[in-house]
Amino acid sequence: MKNKQTIKTIFMGTADFAIPSLKSILNDSRFDVVAVFTQPDKPIGRSSKLQETPIKKLAIKNGIPVYQPENISDFSSYSSNNKFPILDVDVIIVVSYAQIIPKTILDIPKYACINVHGSLLPKYRGSSCIQASILNGDNESGATIMLMDEKMDTGDVLRQAKTDLSPKETTASLFNKISQIGADILPSTVFDFVSGNIKPEPQDNSKKSIVKKTIKENGRIDWSMSANHIEKQIRAMTTWPGAWTKLDAKILKILEADIASEEFPKKNIAELFTENKNLYVKCGKGTLLLKLIQIEGKKAIKGVDFINGNKNLLGTSLK
């Protein structure tokens, strides 16, 4: 492709994860973003007001046409003539769009549909890739730029960027890291591919792993598990759905915890107790020191603050 030409691009994305990528593309003069696709406005939070997706806000701010079809393959839902509205594009970049892209659309761009995925594929195909890397205690993860095909996250890899995980990494912090490093390499990767300077590498299917979408129940703590496992679960479930348990009839979220260095053999599993001004809960193996917790209807508080105001609840068991 000639230097003076720009890459005519459609961007599809919805969640915050896609924001750095869209910014990256918008800030790169080699790209011309002609349209943005994102999910329809939905009510979020306690009010029933419709909320625009983060991507929609960014697109509007930059004066780019926004499409929000309920179903991306149902052209009639967003185009009056039952056709995809823009047929002459070079690439479609999809990041965290929340819908499967059908073959009819994969075939539209001149070069390819390109995806940014939050793991080092073929590891962790699926939507909860970042949670999975923390839950499994990985030392490194990263972002993958790949060509899309009809299956989920199975396309040929163009380029990857790695990052280390800190011992206290949470899904929230890793989410930011990976979305950024992915965005950082996205423009040049797409450009190099379009220019013919990248040879797509098929994934090694023998090394694949697939992760299911995170659901609320994944945040529920099983206190018979090891403190080591629960501590990773707490970091993996930050900030949604959060690691939670039941204190009497109320939900108790565990926002931050450390693995206790001491053992407390006399305590029962799931028992809440205090020792040296620290709040602990006994696990199946080992003990967790609760640093930051939140009771349903209340704000997040430190373990020591909970002890000060709720001495009567010490000794009870979490469920």
Place this chain on the structure above:
RNA sequence: CGCGGGAUAGAGCAGUUGGCAGCUCGCCAGGCCCAUAACCUGGAGGUCACCGGUUCGAAUCCGGUUCCCGCAA
């Protein structure tokens, strides 16, 4: 107007037949001690979210407002 919880000292919480504003912690001063996050003594710190009503008297009862949070989506 989706369902529900909450607002009281710097923090976390008690506090209804309406009657002097409390607890734990922190903070300040002093004491004990080889020493301490331990212990003892004393102290400061409140417009009980806001506005109005009932009452001799309201944190408490009634009406309204604002803000925070959990669920759901």
